[in-house]
Amino acid sequence: MPELPEVETVRRGLIPAMEGQVIAQADVNRPNLRWPFPAGMAQRLSGARVVRLGRRSKYLLADLSTGETLIVHLGMSGRMQVSGLTIGDFHYDHPAPAKHDHVVLHMEGGARVTFNDARRFGAMDMIATENVASHWLLDKLGPEPLGNDFHADHLITTFKGRRTPVKSALLDQRIVAGLGNIYVCEVLSRARISPKRLAGQLSKPRIASLVPIIRDVLEEAIEAGGSSLRDHRQTDGELGYFQHNFRVYDRENHPCPTPDCPGTIARITQAGRSSFYCPRCQR
DNA sequence: ATGTGTTCCTGTCCGC
């Protein structure tokens, strides 16, 4: 799915259509995604103004004038498309209804936000805004990697004694919230750390080095509009372009990009996920 | 408590 940079890209794209705007009507075309939608979701959304559109990790959070917050997760294949809006001198026409358009928000003023999710690993729920942080999907999340609570001491502490590979540790949303398979591979490549290295085995300086690398990779990816491999699109349907900057992800058998490294990118499977890395310079 | 494997679902791509 979209990892943090893709979700942040989507959030920014949704702001012109949603923030400060009223949802005139919500069409909910099926009873569930990964989990059932909350009872009466369509009615609870209809007539509500979106006061603020935020993000926590990979979750979009739409605070409503009703005192509730809509929580949205895009799963692996979820997309949000904005239409019926003029930005600059370009007008985004409404697309034809498509397969897997599960939820459509009709905004006052004619804009439309369409949630499409072929694989249906996505989710939506609603909860009182004051209780969002204690929602069961959010309450175990670790610090935001771009926030002040994410720092070397935090990683050093959480890695201590861990017998899990550093790849798995960085994918663990309780340790740091928002990284996924792509960006963990990219981070470890820049840090020259093998994904197989056990988290508890890394020296403190090496763990500390991960913090600015994580921030840099995520910020660069946000700047590029995220990565578009298969499913991710920005809200205007455009592709992100950070995939052109991948050092290792999806680049098996390509030469290692590290200067003067003669290595070749390898792919291994860890915890059921592909890891891409250079066995020569990542140790 | 902490670790790994399975599962949910559809679409795409690759080899035969």
Next chain:
DNA sequence: TGCGGACAGGAACACA
């Protein structure tokens, strides 16, 4: 062209 299998950006859950 068709068909089967592998694989896909996530993460809860069951189990060792």
